[in-house]
Amino acid sequence: MSKKINLSLHIENWQLKKPFRITGHSYDSWDIVVVELSTDNIQARGEARGVRYLGENKESLIRQIEQAAHLIEGGVSRTQLLDLMPPGGARNAIDCALWDMEAKLAGQTIWELTNIEPTSVDTAFTIGIEETPELMALSATDASAYPILKIKLDGKQPVERLKAIRRARPDARLIIDANQGWTFSQLIEVMPALVELRVEMIEQPLPRNADSELEGYNSPIPIYADESCQHRGEFADAEKRYQGINIKLDKTGGLTEALLLAELAKKRGVEVMVGGMGGTSLTMAPSFVLAQLGDIADLDGPLLLKHDSGIKFDYNAEKMSLPHIFNLWCL
Secondary structure (H helix, E strand, C coil): CCCEEEEEEEEEEEHHHHHEEECCCEEEEEEEEEEEECCEEEEEEEEEECHHCCCCCCHHHHHHHHHHHHHHHHHCCHHHHHHCCCHHHHHHHHHHHHHHHHHHHHHCCCCHHHHHCCEEEECEEEECCCCEEEEEECCCCCCCCCCCCEEECCCCCCHHHHHHHHHHCCEEEEEECCCCCCCCHHHHHHHHHHCCCCCCECCCCCCCCCCCCHHCCCCCCCCCECCCCCHHHHHHHHHCCCEEEEEEEHCCHHHHHHHHHHHHHHHHHCCEEECCCCCCHHHHHHHHHHCCCCCCCCCHHHHHHHCCCCCCCCCCCCCEEECCCCCCCCC
């Protein structure tokens, strides 16, 4: 990119409708780092939250972006950025802004740049951890409009919680996410119940860097890596242990690496889920592009917010569709 680029950044705080709990953490709001690039009369944006369990936060993202600002303003390309910055939220925000800028300078959409045909995406709706199984069942009932539920679990009463949800929602397709909260022995112990409860997928049951016992395990339910597969550099180990991977742009460090990882997974016969760390419709926009290549999506972040960004995705039950006003990112 030969034009002079100006970079600015700021932090936005987006309040959630209710506290959102996963293994070992609870959120009342999401802090989002926003990168804005401008040249001539064109403005481009990219957003990121970072990877909390790898030590990233809004302050660390800001530091990284500020350190790389001279590269961006000097016209570095997206592919060059892969070698100049590590994977993570900072590179994600910059990479997505560069895609937006590239498309607008060319007078094209992201679909034309990537040769991907856009269509609506089926997304799961996430049920966070609550104090009791009954409260989780109530949340599942409240989400009756959504046929695919992603259930967050930890090591406390996982089967009891799932049974309560299944009683409340016998119609729902269930996938579960333990966020590294189980041991291998616990996984084996609860597996018969998971099969009986018609769980369709298990995401990251064991801790990152402590999941080697999955290698050679013939699971009756597909197991997907999340924390255990950040980018292409971690794919070789992941494909030995998992049937699928959850690709998130904050982990890969942007859409550029995410597209390459999805291509690699497809070639190797590994299923692809497209998720996110939460955020607004603008945060989800690049992931929506990637989701066209996935087998399943978890892009309900905007539905968990009290208020979304100005231009929003259309959500109709599990269907996530492009906004009627085509001015969201470079879609």
